[in-house]
Amino acid sequence: MRVDIISIFPDYFAPLELSLIGKARTTGLLDLSVHDLRTWTSDVHRTVDDTPYGGGPGMVMRPEPWGQALDAVGPGTLVVPSPVGKPFTQADAYELAALEHLIFACGRYEGIDQRVIDDAASRMPVREVSLGDYVLFGGEVAVIVIMEAITRLLPGVLGNADSLTEESHAAGLLEAPVYTKPASWRDREVPDILRSGDHGRIARWRRDQSLSRTASRRPDMMAAYPLDHLDKADRKA
Ligand SMILES: N#Cc1ccccc1Cn1ccc2ccc(-c3cc(N)[nH]n3)cc21
Numbered sequence: 001m002r003v004d005i006i007s008i009f010p011d012y013f014a015p016l017e018l019s020l021i022g023k024a025r026t027t028g029l030l031d032l033s034v035h036d037l038r039t040w041t042s043d044v045h046r047t048v049d050d051t052p053y054g055g056g057p058g059m060v061m062r063p064e065p066w067g068q069a070l071d072a073v074g075p076g077t078l079v080v081p082s083p084v085g086k087p088f089t090q091a092d093a094y095e096l097a098a099l100e101h102l103i104f105a106c107g108r109y110e111g112i113d114q115r116v117i118d119d120a121a122s123r124m125p126v127r128e129v130s131l132g133d134y135v136l137f138g139g140e141v142a143v144i145v146i147m148e149a150i151t152r153l154l155p156g157v158l159g160n161a162d163s164l165t166e167e168s169h170a171a172g173l174l175e176a177p178v179y180t181k182p183a184s185w186r187d188r189e190v191p192d193i194l195r196s197g198d199h200g201r202i203a204r205w206r207r208d209q210s211l212s213r214t215a216s217r218r219p220d221m222m223a224a225y226p227l228d229h230l231d232k233a234d235r236k237a
Pocket of ligand 1: 081083132134135
């Protein structure tokens with residue numbers, strides 16, 4: 001997978017040289033390039049923002065540098081983090097992980113001139129995505145989060161691919177609590193079932209835990225959970 005990130009703060013992406021994303025880059029699973037938007041400015045001050053038409057607070061990112069940057073690195077699927085984007089989900093992570101070339105546009109200030117998005121959409125797929133109902137300073141942190149969510153889905157990145165099938169949101173439920181040694185810690189014991197060796201009962205216990213956690217913490221996910229995945233007993237719960 002090829003990924004191009006465009007930002008006025010390229011140093012924000014140093015964390016993408018670490019851990020499993022860094023390993024994916026060195027092994028060639030991920031071809032990641034980070035670009036400074038100011039590369040595509042032409043004035044001595046390397047200006048990337050200007051005052052908003054119609055007035056209002058703050059500044060808006062100018063279209064010219066963005067247009068030239070996207071011409072240079074595109075075409076690909078353009079992903080634009082934004083407070084007004086579609087909520088980013090695990091399903092989106094799977095979809096993006098299956099694509100050949102992603103381009104991330106990191107806005108700052110009050111956002112990017114809308115014509116940049118409209119112009120890009122005339123020649124490549126564009127996805128405006130939100131990480132949640134809160135406002136960040138810019139798109140960089142959102143791109144780091146999205147890059148983690150995507151990269152861990154790439155074949156060969158996670159040592160144990162089984163992790164992907166059991167984890168939260170993969171099966172449409174929140175995952176069960178996890179425990180490791182010691183069996184007793186600060187007078188708190190690991191549930192006996194998990195030490196029973198009865199894998200059938202353990203699987204049932206974990207699914208019950210997932211259902212109860214999801215029902216209490218994320219009723220919205222329960223509403224979307226296919227009823228035919230529930231045993232008759234579960235449906236009464
Ligand atoms: N746009 C905008 C904007 C509008 C008003 C006030 C502040 C900003 C800051 N900002 C500039 C770029 C940019 C990118 C993504 C987010 C973002 C995503 C999520 N989920 N929250 N915030 C914010 C971003």
